[in-house]
Amino acid sequence: VDDSGVRHFTLTARAGTSEILPGRGTPTWGYGESMLGPTLRARRGEAVAFAIDNELPEPTSVHWHGMHVPARCDGGPHQSIEPGARWEPSWTVNQPAATLWYHPHPHGSTEKHVYRGLAGLFLVDDDTTDTLDLPKTYGLDDIPLIIQDRRFTADGALDESDPTDVGLLGDTIVTNGIAGAHLPVSTGLIRLRVLNGSSGRLYNLGFSDEREFHLIATDGGLLGEPVPLRRIQVSPGERIELVVAAGDGRAVMLRSHPIEGRGGVDRDAAGYGLEDTFDVLELRPDRELLPSRPIPPTLAAVPRLDPATAAAERSFELRWFMINGARMDMNRIDFAPVVGTTEVWTVRNVDNWPHNFHVHDVQFQIVDLDGSPPPPALAGWKDTVYTPPGTEIRLAMRFTDYTDATYPYMFHCHLLLHEDRGMMGQFLVL
Numbered sequence: 001v002d003d004s005g006v007r008h009f010t011l012t013a014r015a016g017t018s019e020i021l022p023g024r025g026t027p028t029w030g031y032g033e034s035m036l037g038p039t040l041r042a043r044r045g046e047a048v049a050f051a052i053d054n055e056l057p058e059p060t061s062v063h064w065h066g067m068h069v070p071a072r073c074d075g076g077p078h079q080s081i082e083p084g085a086r087w088e089p090s091w092t093v094n095q096p097a098a099t100l101w102y103h104p105h106p107h108g109s110t111e112k113h114v115y116r117g118l119a120g121l122f123l124v125d126d127d128t129t130d131t132l133d134l135p136k137t138y139g140l141d142d143i144p145l146i147i148q149d150r151r152f153t154a155d156g157a158l159d160e161s162d163p164t165d166v167g168l169l170g171d172t173i174v175t176n177g178i179a180g181a182h183l184p185v186s187t188g189l190i191r192l193r194v195l196n197g198s199s200g201r202l203y204n205l206g207f208s209d210e211r212e213f214h215l216i217a218t219d220g221g222l223l224g225e226p227v228p229l230r231r232i233q234v235s236p237g238e239r240i241e242l243v244v245a246a247g248d249g250r251a252v253m254l255r256s257h258p259i260e261g262r263g264g265v266d267r268d269a270a271g272y273g274l275e276d277t278f279d280v281l282e283l284r285p286d287r288e289l290l291p292s293r294p295i296p297p298t299l300a301a302v303p304r305l306d307p308a309t310a311a312a313e314r315s316f317e318l319r320w321f322m323i324n325g326a327r328m329d330m331n332r333i334d335f336a337p338v339v340g341t342t343e344v345w346t347v348r349n350v351d352n353w354p355h356n357f358h359v360h361d362v363q364f365q366i367v368d369l370d371g372s373p374p375p376p377a378l379a380g381w382k383d384t385v386y387t388p389p390g391t392e393i394r395l396a397m398r399f400t401d402y403t404d405a406t407y408p409y410m411f412h413c414h415l416l417l418h419e420d421r422g423m424m425g426q427f428l429v430l
């Protein structure tokens with residue numbers, strides 16, 4: 001933090017070698033690290049400034065997924081960083097506490113850049129975080145979990161061949177950069193901040209003994225109140241925060257189970273990894289645990305956006321690597337919301353494939369799914385939502401500030417192969 005209160009960060013995208021599999025070296029990319037990147041952290045109201053160097057052999061970019069930033073700082077395909085170049089975006093953080101993330105967004109190569117290891121978390125804190133009695137000691141009872149799937153060649157390199165229709169599906173789960181991860185637990189309650197950092201795999205997370213946990217936050221921040229669950233589905237790009245009791249001294253596995261109802265995808269559609277089971281992280285509690293305070297019954301205020309006040313309604317049909325029949329074109333602006341207004345967007349997946357839908361710049365609220373209000377786990381702030389085949393989802397969002405007549409924001413499917421193949425469009429905020 002400098003004299004004028006600006007928090008400075010430096011990141012260097014570079015190639016390295018990581019020990020993902022025990023005793024083997026895998027060539028990977030990372031931000032400063034050989035793989036992944038540091039967890040960044042800033043407070044609401046704080047000014048942040050970045051110096052990002054690209055030491056990779058290809059152009060890349062760094063997008064702040066979930067963060068409300070000026071469009072020229074968004075790090076999408078229009079903010080390419082050439083090899084050897086530096087990019088220096090800066091803005092003031094202004095949104096509720098949340099678990100966000102950052103990752104490359106170069107047009108057409110996002111999947112491979114993320115697959116090679118470029119991703120990191122960006123945590124936002126605010127006054128609510130200070131006062132709420134939640135586990136919040138980073139690395140002790142507040143644990144970041146970046147969940148990804150990878151395939152390896154016989155010599156231990158990342159296998160980038162043979163993407164399925166949903167992208168590169170791995171047979172090995174890599175948690176925070178290692179296969180077979182475990183976590184020593186020393187507190188009664190443990191908070192897990194989970195990012196699905198995979199290209200195309202859905203996870204259906206739960207514990208091996210079916211114990212209950214509480215969902216406390218989704219993409220854009222804390223929920224109104226904790227939601228008790230035994231399973232939760234997370235699609236690529238989505239984040240959840242959950243709190244679970246460490247238990248009685250016995251190890252328990254955080255596991256991904258087959259996706260409920262195949263995520264709405266017909267049985268005759270195969271090869272999307274929907275029936276797979278994977279161990280993600282083993283929790284190994286100490287025999288004596290430090291006491292934790294119980295989870296507060298209420299968390300954050302989540303004021304509802306009123307869809308009746310929408311200044312514009314738009315609809316989006318997801319089909320065959322296209323949105324509304326068009327593929328991404330860097331030179332086409334699809335529409336331009338007016339600053340200070342609320343909009344309602346209706347999204348429909350008309351394929352028999354998994355897709356999801358991500359919007360830059362804003363956090364949205366799900367108004368309804370096929371006409372019904374969202375379940376409690378989907379009632380908070382979101383920036384990415386799973387769109388089951390045949391389902392109509394209405395989203396409400398508000399464009400509060402940051403107009404720019406030149407640089408657009410993106411909306412797209414966050415299955416990264418789909419995004420790279422063109423399931424993406426652009427909007428200006430005017």
Ligand code: C2O
Nearest residue numbers: 063065237358410
């Ligand atoms: Cu996480 Cu446009 O992306």
Ligand code: CU
Nearest residue numbers: 064065066360
């Ligand atoms: Cu994004």
Ligand code: CU
Nearest residue numbers: 355413415418
């Ligand atoms: Cu898709």
